[in-house]
Amino acid sequence: MLSVLSLSTAHDTVYGATGGEPAAVAQVDIAPCLAATSADDMDKASSACAEVIDNEKTAKADLIKALIARGALLARHDQIDRAIADDSRALQLDPALADIFNARGELWLKKGDKPKAVQDFGAALKIDPNHEKAKANHKAMARELERIGAQMAVAGKPSFNCRTTARAVEKAICGNRELADLDREIFASNARVIREAQNAGQARALQREQDDFIARRNAGYGRPGYDLKKAMQERLKRLNGADGY
Missing domain, CATH: 1.10.246 (Serum Albumin; Chain A, Domain 1)
Incomplete structure (x- = not known):
């Protein structure tokens, strides 16, 4: 429960002390988050980005930037599930981010989920047919899935014809x-x-x-x-x- 002092402070933030006019809401500062992720500083990024991402007053564009930055940092430190979660939230806010679809596809690939990886690479190409990384990733995965399919087709079958063997x-x-x-x-x-x-x-x-x-x-x-x-x-x-x- 908020104290009287907290309620008073919150009230003064929204309304001016001399009248009932709403005061300008301070803009959430995204710079510390971006600086920490750029410096690959997990400790600083953890708190700095959380302050941006968990703040309901953060502008949508800044929220997307913070999610992408933190997601990339988490991916570099092999925290794959958390990185996927950040990328997924960013894509919910803006489903036209070809780079992030490709990045999430690479994360799915690290987890071994090839169907989801192919789906994300394909989504990136739908947005940007000339996305070089997505094209390369999609092509490689298509070959891999084709190879897996071929292996499944011959699984349990020897190199010779069982119907004609006599030995x-x-x-x-x-x-x-x-x-x-x-x-x-x-x-x-x-x-x-x-x-x-x-x-x-x-x-x-x-x-x-x-x-x-x-x-x-x-x-x-x-x-x-x-x-x-x-x-x-x-x-x-x-x-x-x-x-x-």
């Missing part, structure tokens, strides 16, 4: 999603190392190594102690190297 080991691979994915990864990795071979002789040697693995796999499957999954994992690791590439 017991291949039937086992067809019947196990994890083994099928391993087989497809081995096939793709083998194709890559052969493609990157320094010469034809090296490429032939690499293919012979793959053929030997297939022969050992076919002969070993079903025998006591033979672990098909382990053999496939070791082959994939050999193809990709210790670093996974």
Whole structure:
């Protein structure tokens, strides 16, 4: 509850002491907020920007500037959720901010939410079709989503046709999603190392190594102690190297 003194002070702020005419309301100073965010000073920005953003008397244009500035600062310090919240509020106040749609899209991408990222990049391009960053981001994400879609289409499917296979080991691979994915990864990795071979002789040697693995796999499957999954994992690791590439 406000004290009598507080009420009196508030009253004197709005009305002049000598009459009933409303006094001019002091403009909220946004400069300290912008200075703190520009200096990357989280401590000062926390209080300075809050004074602007949480003040209902702040002009709309200044509120948007403060939200954008604080959002960018939070993003630089990996406070992604808070940065998204500031950008979202700024976009509610002005939905024509292509830069902020792109910035929020990049934040969604950091969170791993690719659909929302693509949506924001697209929104930025609708506002400004020539927005270079948004175009690059949207293009990259479109490729990524296409790749994910392709992976989903072949998920659980090996490199060979399960309908025509006769070998017991291949039937086992067809019947196990994890083994099928391993087989497809081995096939793709083998194709890559052969493609990157320094010469034809090296490429032939690499293919012979793959053929030997297939022969050992076919002969070993079903025998006591033979672990098909382990053999496939070791082959994939050999193809990709210790670093996974």
